[in-house]
Amino acid sequence: MSLSDTQLRAISGKAYTGKPELADRDGLSVRITPAGTITWQYRFRIDNRASRLTLGRYPDLKLADARKHIPELRNSLANNIDPRVFWKQRNTFADRVTLRDCCEQFLTARSSALKPGTVATYQSCFRAHLFDAFADRKVESITLGEWIDFFDKKAVTSRVTAGAILRQLKTVLNWAVRRQMISVVDVLMLRVSDVGSASKVGSRVLTILECGKIIRELDKCRATKTVTNSIKACLLSGARISEVLKSKRADYDLESMIWTVPTLNSKTNMPIRRPISPALLEILQEQWNIYHSQWTFPAPNDLKKHGNIASVNKLVREIKPRVDIPDWRIHDFRRTLSTRMSEAGVLPHVTEKMLGHLLGGVMAVYNKHDWLDEQVAAYELWTERLKLAALGDGKVVVLERTG
Incomplete structure (x- = not known):
C-alpha cells in the first residue's frame, strides 16, 4: 500500500516502534528511526546487486516531490547509469543552473557540431528572448504557469516567433536533462500549438510575367550589384539565398561549368551540384569584375565578408510596391521554378536536384546521380522564358499553362 502525507505526518518527529522501513511504490521507500526521523530511499538493482540511494529527509522533501524523482532515476538505470552517480551529478548542478546557464553550456558543447548559421540562429534567439528571462532563477523553479505567461506575451507580437522560441527552448532543456544538469521540467510538455503556431508553408507561385517585372525592376534600381545580382541568381538557379550569398569563387568550376554548394552551406548536409547556365555565368563574371574578393557576392563595404541577407530582404521590401504584384518573397522563386518547369514537362527528380533537395525513399540511399x-x-528552357518576360514580350503568355 502506498504511503500518504497523513501517515508520514503522524510519524515524523515522534517516538516510533513500528517497522523500520515502509515501502511506497516504484522502488521508493522510507526508513524510520525510533525518534521518528524519516529518510527517503530509492531501492534498485544494478550489476545484479541490490543497492539503495538516500534522497533526503521528510518533511524537507515532500512525498509528491520524492515521487517526482523516481522517473529520472529509473531512466538513468535504463541508460546503464548508476542512480547514485546520476544523483550526485544532478545535485552538483542543481543549486546553480539557470536558463542562461543551460543556453550557454548548450552552445559551448554543441557549436562545433552545428553549422555556423544554425549557431547564429540559436545565439540570436537566446540573446533576444531567453538569456534575461526569469533573471537568476533556477530552471526547475519556474512553474508551468510562468512559462505560459512568458509565451503569451511573445505571441502578442508574433505567434510564429513564440512557437520558434519554444522549439529552441525544448532542444536546450532536453539536452540539459540528458546531461543530468536538471530534472525533467513541466515546460517540456508544451507543444507549439499551445503557445503559438508553426511557420506557414508557402504556396505562392509567381507567373513568368511577374518574374519578368521583378527582373526589370532590379535592372532599374540603384542598389549595389551584390544585392541585385544575388536576387537574380536565385531566380535563375532556384538556389536558396544563403547558398548564393555564401558562395565563393572556388565553388564555381568554369571548366566543367558546375557550381558546387559545399556541405557547410547546404541545408541537406550534402554537397549540391548545379550546372552554370550562360545567364548565371554573366552575373558571376560581372561580380568577379566588380569585386575582387574570395566571395562571389561580397558585402560591398567589407570584401572580406559575404553579402548580408538583411540587405537583400530590405531591397525586396522596397521594390514590392513598384512591381505591383501580389505579395512575394525570394524563397517563392524556388517553388516557381519547380512548378513552371514541371508544367513544361521537366521530370520531378530533375527539378528536385535543381532545388538542391534530397530525393526520397530508396533513391536517397542508392541513387547519387545529379542528372546534370x-x-x-531545364535551365536553358527556364532562362529562355525569363529572358522573354524580362523584355516584356507579350508572347510569353503562351508559355504558361492555365489548366
Missing part, C-alpha cells in the same frame, strides 16, 4: 545533362536542358 537534364538540369542543363
Whole structure:
C-alpha cells in the first residue's frame, strides 16, 4: 500500500516502534528511526546487486516531490547509469543552473557540431528572448504557469516567433536533462500549438510575367550589384539565398561549368551540384569584375565578408510596391521554378536536384546521380522564358499553362 502525507505526518518527529522501513511504490521507500526521523530511499538493482540511494529527509522533501524523482532515476538505470552517480551529478548542478546557464553550456558543447548559421540562429534567439528571462532563477523553479505567461506575451507580437522560441527552448532543456544538469521540467510538455503556431508553408507561385517585372525592376534600381545580382541568381538557379550569398569563387568550376554548394552551406548536409547556365555565368563574371574578393557576392563595404541577407530582404521590401504584384518573397522563386518547369514537362527528380533537395525513399540511399545533362536542358528552357518576360514580350503568355 502506498504511503500518504497523513501517515508520514503522524510519524515524523515522534517516538516510533513500528517497522523500520515502509515501502511506497516504484522502488521508493522510507526508513524510520525510533525518534521518528524519516529518510527517503530509492531501492534498485544494478550489476545484479541490490543497492539503495538516500534522497533526503521528510518533511524537507515532500512525498509528491520524492515521487517526482523516481522517473529520472529509473531512466538513468535504463541508460546503464548508476542512480547514485546520476544523483550526485544532478545535485552538483542543481543549486546553480539557470536558463542562461543551460543556453550557454548548450552552445559551448554543441557549436562545433552545428553549422555556423544554425549557431547564429540559436545565439540570436537566446540573446533576444531567453538569456534575461526569469533573471537568476533556477530552471526547475519556474512553474508551468510562468512559462505560459512568458509565451503569451511573445505571441502578442508574433505567434510564429513564440512557437520558434519554444522549439529552441525544448532542444536546450532536453539536452540539459540528458546531461543530468536538471530534472525533467513541466515546460517540456508544451507543444507549439499551445503557445503559438508553426511557420506557414508557402504556396505562392509567381507567373513568368511577374518574374519578368521583378527582373526589370532590379535592372532599374540603384542598389549595389551584390544585392541585385544575388536576387537574380536565385531566380535563375532556384538556389536558396544563403547558398548564393555564401558562395565563393572556388565553388564555381568554369571548366566543367558546375557550381558546387559545399556541405557547410547546404541545408541537406550534402554537397549540391548545379550546372552554370550562360545567364548565371554573366552575373558571376560581372561580380568577379566588380569585386575582387574570395566571395562571389561580397558585402560591398567589407570584401572580406559575404553579402548580408538583411540587405537583400530590405531591397525586396522596397521594390514590392513598384512591381505591383501580389505579395512575394525570394524563397517563392524556388517553388516557381519547380512548378513552371514541371508544367513544361521537366521530370520531378530533375527539378528536385535543381532545388538542391534530397530525393526520397530508396533513391536517397542508392541513387547519387545529379542528372546534370537534364538540369542543363531545364535551365536553358527556364532562362529562355525569363529572358522573354524580362523584355516584356507579350508572347510569353503562351508559355504558361492555365489548366
